[in-house]
Amino acid sequence: MTNPASAPTPASASTPARTPDSAAVPSRVTAQTLVQEAQTVATLDLAEFLTATGRDVADVYRGSSTWTTILRRADLLPTPTTPLPGEAGLLKRMHSFLHIDDTERAAAYREFTADDAPAYDDLTEWDQRLARMLFFILWDKGGFTSYAAGLASLQGQQQVRSELGQLLTYLMNSPRMLPQRPLTGAHVHLPLNVHHAYNRSEILAAMGVARLGGQLPGFFAQGVLWDEANRTDALLITLNKSERDFSPTVRYKDYAISRTRFHWESQNATAPHSPTGQRYQKHAQQGSHVLLFMRDSKDTATGKAMPWVLLGPATYERHTGSKPMAITWRLHHPLPDRIWSRMPPTP
Template sequence: MLADDAPGYDTLDASGQAYARMLFFSLWPLGGGFSSYADGFASLRQQRAFRSELTQVLTYNLEHTDHYPIPLLGEHSGVPLAIHASYSREEILPALGQAELGGFLPGNFREGVKWCEGIQTDALLITLEKDDKDFSPQTRYKDFAMSPDRFHWESQNQTSASSPTGQRYQQHKARGSHVLLFVRRYKKTDIGGPQPWMLLGPAEYESHEGSKPMGIVWRLQHELPADVWTYSAIAAG
């Protein structure tokens, strides 16, 4: 989509359009004032220097990837995300079908949880080391890795074990719904921008304690990368 001879958005297949929307919202989190994705990409054609620079950045990042991405399978095989790859909210939300022009825009997302009706999936976006400036005592949740494949997560304060959301967390496997965990160490990077989340992949409910909030233990299908396991366990301290 950054090439001089990039295809039009409307000519892309469903997968191509999904990736294109991830790029679109990475550039314009609040829609950029465009009435269509095609209009946004048409405006990009005129920005040759910007497209060249962004292509160089993406190429560099691809050559310096720290973790080997694992494809999502099963009912998530059509979701344009990979396990152990990292994404911004502007990529995560459209990838999960939760953002679109004329509807909900990624720039307005403030929560750490999202129920994705279309793919029957709870997306949990976790920030491990929370800053006092950004999180009140009520929202400094207790999130940490218990082992390379078990993760303790604390729900939002209003979620009780008997609520519809709490019941869905506990019974997701029997109900045929899914849970995807995303994690980042800090809210911001060293230069002040938002740090992306790593997709830890599908998780299965194992147990919980308490209510309002619930302290849930999730079992991951894929073990944490070694460096993520280290800083996720440290967060427990």
């Protein structure tokens, strides 16, 4: 894989593509229904099953279900008499790939889990970042002494690799793939695309914040991140904050004012004169940067963690108030229709 930042890309897709955060709510379906349908279709191929049944791929990953567990319950795939260590945990992570919406990322993850996968240490710096994104999707709380050891261990997980390969291939051939718009300038080395979806593990790994022996994505729950190495404030924004998931003190008012303006409230401890408040206001003069990531809500319709969409770099325009500061950011990339049309009304 190579850094695509210099390659020309279309400005927009000819038709709005389905993404996990904009897809229609899947029809209610039970695991037993999927098992019965698998027995009827009688295929080991995920794409063939979805085509034959008309199911959305998210249906397969409702609850604790996976394509492998469906096949085993349908007696289309033998169930091991002795569970393979680590397999169950890895299969539970398969739903964390459903949001992928660019071919480079899907192809890279597929390459790194293939039978002839390259060794981590032989990868380019760009591909190592992508490999770490994959690593932390699978093991967001670590568990290995090195990335090479973790990725190499997948060679012993044939069924996990088979399912992931089928899932990634299906996604690559689906309408949810979007034209790539790589970050440029100070962020050109980050394998992230503007207006594409990423989960927490991918964001932290791509930026180089997640690392073995240090910050692990599985223990990161903040909505703000200062990345010293890239001199970047990453703001992880959830628009719709439910009473169940957010206490009143952190139910910040975040919303799009227009396609190029975004209203965001800082953490309650941040005042304009504080070091963080000053950095927000003077980032352009001081040589630091701001990246906005946004998601509709904490969970998807199927109860899984919703990924964030990278809105891209932003520049401070103004603020009011203190603790929290109500900041207006100017987005460098206007929101496309598929994102703007889902925005709640401006308060």
